[in-house]
Every structure is written in structure tokens, then in C-alpha cells.
Amino acid sequence: MRILVTGAHGQLGLALQQVAPQYKSMEWHFHGREDLDLLDGEMVDRMVRFLQPDIIINTAAYTAVDKAEEEEQEAYALNRDAVVYLARAAQQTGAQILHISTDYVYDNGQTTPYQETDQVKPGGVYARSKHAGEVALLDADPGHVIIRTSWLYGPVRHNFLQTMLRLGADRAQIDVVFDQAGTPTCTTDLAECIGQILKQMDLDPGVREAFRGVYNFSNEGVCSWYDFAVAIMRFSQLPCRVRPIRSAAFPTPARRPSFSVMDKSKIKDQFGLKIAHWRDALERCIGGMEKR
Numbered sequence: 698m699r700i701l702v703t704g705a706h707g708q709l710g711l712a713l714q715q716v717a718p719q720y721k722s723m724e725w726h727f728h729g730r731e732d733l734d735l736l737d738g739e740m741v742d743r744m745v746r747f748l749q750p751d752i753i754i755n756t757a758a759y760t761a762v763d764k765a766e767e768e769e770q771e772a773y774a775l776n777r778d779a780v781v782y783l784a785r786a787a788q789q790t791g792a793q794i795l796h797i798s799t800d801y802v803y804d805n806g807q808t809t810p811y812q813e814t815d816q817v818k819p820g821g822v823y824a825r826s827k828h829a830g831e832v833a834l835l836d837a838d839p840g841h842v843i844i845r846t847s848w849l850y851g852p853v854r855h856n857f858l859q860t861m862l863r864l865g866a867d868r869a870q871i872d873v874v875f876d877q878a879g880t881p882t883c884t885t886d887l888a889e890c891i892g893q894i895l896k897q898m899d900l901d902p903g904v905r906e907a908f909r910g911v912y913n914f915s916n917e918g919v920c921s922w923y924d925f926a927v928a929i930m931r932f933s934q935l936p937c938r939v940r941p942i943r944s945a946a947f948p949t950p951a952r953r954p955s956f957s958v959m960d961k962s963k964i965k966d967q968f969g970l971k972i973a974h975w976r977d978a979l980e981r982c983i984g985g986m987e988k989r
């Protein structure tokens with residue numbers, strides 16, 4: 698099975714590069730913006746036609762949630778229009794798309810874990826542009842798996858873990874919001890989940906059609922950003938004190954959902970996945986970074 702991964706140098710793209718060698722029967726092609734600029738429809742078309750991948754994994758995205766409020770066009774160009782280019786090219790060559798989306802599309806005010814069938818109500822520009830990407834993919838329907846994930850962090854690139862490690866090393870005390878609940882997702886765990894899905898597609902190409910649809914994936918458990926920050930300080934043995942504050946005391950240009958916990962039953966049942974608790978995944982991630 699030949700796999701094309703976009704956004705190769707993003708945090709998920711890099712995690713996929715780490716897990717790829719485990720899947721020896723698959724031929725992986727990783728491409729970053731420098732040789733696969735998703736804003737260039739012709740380039741997308743040429744690359745997909747040249748490689749003839751079975752699966753395109755789209756990890757590339759406009760992910761600057763706050764900046765998106767001022768850069769609506771840029772956010773939509775990558776999060777929606779580029780998905781259209783990929784879907785069109787996939788349709789022409791018979792590829793399927795595994796696309797990554799976000800928990801932020803839900804945000805409908807409910808306080809029980811979101812299921813894939815729940816109503817979406819994306820709030821800010823980033824969330825709306827990601828939802829528009831999902832809709833574009835569903836409309837074009839080249840054969841797709843959409844994974845909605847949340848609070849993605851990993852050992853490299855810009856993410857909450859890296860920010861906390863930097864602040865924790867510099868400051869004696871920081872304030873972090875405790876009134877937004879969700880679940881962190883370690884990039885390695887999401888990359889391994891994708892690997893498992895691909896493995897099942899590889900073993901039996903006939904089931905690919907049956908996998909079509911939207912799935913939630915995060916680590917297990919629930920926490921606030923405050924709990925997440927406290928755990929980061931503890932596992933990395935930083936003496937920084939974390940104080941819980943309300944979101945109102947830390948205004949941001951883009952609204953964040955106060956509750957974005959997702960139910961992962963569908964992906965676990967469909968692919969037989971066992972998902973680690975967010976705290977265990979975090980400890981493993983920080984442990985791995987310290988060994989390097």
C-alpha cells in the first residue's frame with residue numbers, strides 16, 4: 698500500500714515519520730510544504746498523479762487558532778480549499794483520504810462526551826474552516842476517513858507541552874485556565890492509531906469502503922488545561938507553581954469550547970484500539986524527551 702503524507706514537518710507529520718518503519722509492508726512518501734504546497738492545486742494534482750498513492754493522509758493545516766480570526770482567507774485556503782484539491786486528485790486516481798480534523802467543530806454547548814453524530818457548531822474561524830474542510834471532503838467523497846482529535850501535543854514543534862516546559866523553566870508561577878475541559882492527545886498515540894487503521898486497510902483492501910466515516914480520537918480521560926499543566930510540571934520535575942484561573946481572566950481572540958471531551962467508542966470498536974490515559978501518555982512523552 699502506497700501512502701502519501703502531507704504536512705511532513707508538522708507535529709503529527711513528524712510523529713508519523715517515527716512510527717512508519719513499524720509498518721514495513723507500506724511504502725511511505727512524506728512531503729512538506731516545500732515540495733507539496735497544498736495551496737497550489739496544480740502541484741497537488743501532479744504529485745498525486747505521479748505517486749498514485751492508495752491513501753493520502755492529510756496532516757497539513759492552518760493551526761494558528763487565534764491568528765485565524767484575522768487571517769480568515771488563509772485559514773480557509775488551507776483548511777478547506779486545499780482539501781478540495783486533494784479530494785479532486787484522489788477521485789481521479791482512486792486514492793482514499795485520511796483527513797485530520799478537530800474537536801472544536803462540536804462546541805454545541807453539551808456537557809456529555811461528543812459522539813460523531815452529535816450536532817456540530819464550530820465557533821471561531823479556525824473551527825469553521827476545519828469544518829468546511831470536512832464538508833468539502835464529504836461532498837467530493839473520494840473515500841475518506843476523518844479523524845477529529847483534540848489538544849494535540851508532542852515532543853517537538855509548537856504545542857501546549859512545549860509552552861509549559863518553557864514557562865516552567867523560566868517562571869516560579871503561572872496561571873492556567875481550569876474552566877475548559879477536554880482531553881490531551883499525544884501525537885505518537887494518534888500516529889499509532891493511524892498506523893493500526895492503515896494496517897487493517899492493507900490486510901483487506903475490501904474493507905476500506907466499510908471504514909468510511911468520521912471518528913473521534915484523543916487519549917482517554919478528562920482534564921482541564923490547569924490539570925494538564927500541573928501534570929506537565931510534575932512529570933518534568935519543574936518547581937513552577939500552577940494557579941487555576943477562569944477563561945474570563947485570560948481573554949483570547951478565538952473562543953475556545955468550555956467542554957470538548959469526545960467519546961471514542963466508535964474508533965475503538967471499529968479498529969479494536971486500546972487507548973492510553975492522557976496522564977500515562979504524557980509521562981511517556983516527557984520520559985522519551987528526557988532520554989534524548
Ligand SMILES: NC(=O)c1ccc[n+]([C@@H]2O[C@H](COP(=O)([O-])OP(=O)(O)OC[C@H]3O[C@@H](n4cnc5c(N)ncnc54)[C@H](OP(=O)(O)O)[C@@H]3O)[C@@H](O)[C@H]2O)c1
Nearest residue numbers: 704706707708709730734735757758760797799846848849
Ligand atoms: N494542534 C492541535 O492542538 C490540534 C488539535 C486538534 C486537531 N488538530 C489537527 O491536527 C492536524 C495536525 O496538526 P498539527 O498540530 O500536527 O499541525 P502543525 O504542527 O501546525 O503542522 C501543520 C503543518 O502544515 C504545514 N503547512 C502549512 N501550510 C502548508 C501548505 N501551504 N502546504 C503544505 N503544508 C503546509 C506546516 O508546514 P511548515 O512546517 O512549513 O509550517 C506544518 O508542517 C491538523 O489537521 C490540525 O487541524 C490539531
